[in-house]
Amino acid sequence: xxxxxxYRSNETPWxxxxxxxxxxxxxxxxxxxxxxxxPGCGLGHDVRFLASTxxxxxxxxxxxxxxxxxxAYIEPERGSVNYQLADxxxxxxxxxxxxxxxxxxxxxxxxxxxxxxxxxxxxVQRLLKPGGQFLAILFTNLDDPNGPPFPxxxxxxxxxxxxxxxxxxxxxxxxxYSGRENEESMCLMRRS
Ligand SMILES: C[S@@+](CC[C@H](N)C(=O)[O-])C[C@H]1O[C@@H](n2cnc3c(N)ncnc32)[C@H](O)[C@@H]1O
Numbered sequence: 001x002x003x004x005x006x007y008r009s010n011e012t013p014w015x016x017x018x019x020x021x022x023x024x025x026x027x028x029x030x031x032x033x034x035x036x037x038x039p040g041c042g043l044g045h046d047v048r049f050l051a052s053t054x055x056x057x058x059x060x061x062x063x064x065x066x067x068x069x070x071x072a073y074i075e076p077e078r079g080s081v082n083y084q085l086a087d088x089x090x091x092x093x094x095x096x097x098x099x100x101x102x103x104x105x106x107x108x109x110x111x112x113x114x115x116x117x118x119x120x121x122x123x124v125q126r127l128l129k130p131g132g133q134f135l136a137i138l139f140t141n142l143d144d145p146n147g148p149p150f151p152x153x154x155x156x157x158x159x160x161x162x163x164x165x166x167x168x169x170x171x172x173x174x175x176x177y178s179g180r181e182n183e184e185s186m187c188l189m190r191r192s
Contacts, residue, residue, distance in 0.1 A: 021176055025113065042107075052078055172186075
């Protein structure tokens with residue numbers, strides 16, 4: 001999958017021009033503080049929204065075009081926003097091992113080749129501080145094995161993360177992008 005080509009040709013059906021409604025809903029009643037990494041951030045709507053609540057948000061993507069568009073948006077007055085061009089699976093990326101309080105996942109896990117999901121878990125573990133938290137919106141209503149997006153289930157996420165993370169909560173949000181109603185769930189885990 002050539003992600004940059006998708007952005008250059010505007011073939012980006014995932015792009016909704018606003019932060020993910022389940023994240024907005026979550027942050028109305030919970031707070032996230034410190035450094036937050038958003039892997040596969042695309043145009044960065046979730047990054048800027050997280051920063052607007054006061055945290056230091058770092059968006060990582062391997063598509064240069066996505067990040068140049070992300071940087072063109074006005075940054076929120078609170079918190080801080082940074083973007084980094086990198087492959088989140090690459091242990092030599094220099095994103096900042098052990099420096100994040102949170103990783104916020106939204107449509108990156110389902111975008112990665114399923115054969116590399118263990119590498120994704122290792123990357124999240126490596127990037128988080130000990131005790132850091134993984135907050136995810138899981139796009140769980142996918143069934144085409146020829147993705148991306150590739151099929152995803154909470155059961156698989158739990159199985160992959162459980163050797164290194166303790167599950168805190170798994171729930172259904174009540175707000176969704178139009179067309180994704182009841183197709184997403186959220187989970188929160190802590191790096192052990
Ligand atoms: C389906 S898009 C979702 C983008 C954004 N999260 C959103 O919801 O608008 C997946 C994104 O992950 C990025 N991506 C895929 N594999 C990646 C990797 N290994 N490292 C960093 N970014 C990656 C792609 O370039 C793309 O922007």
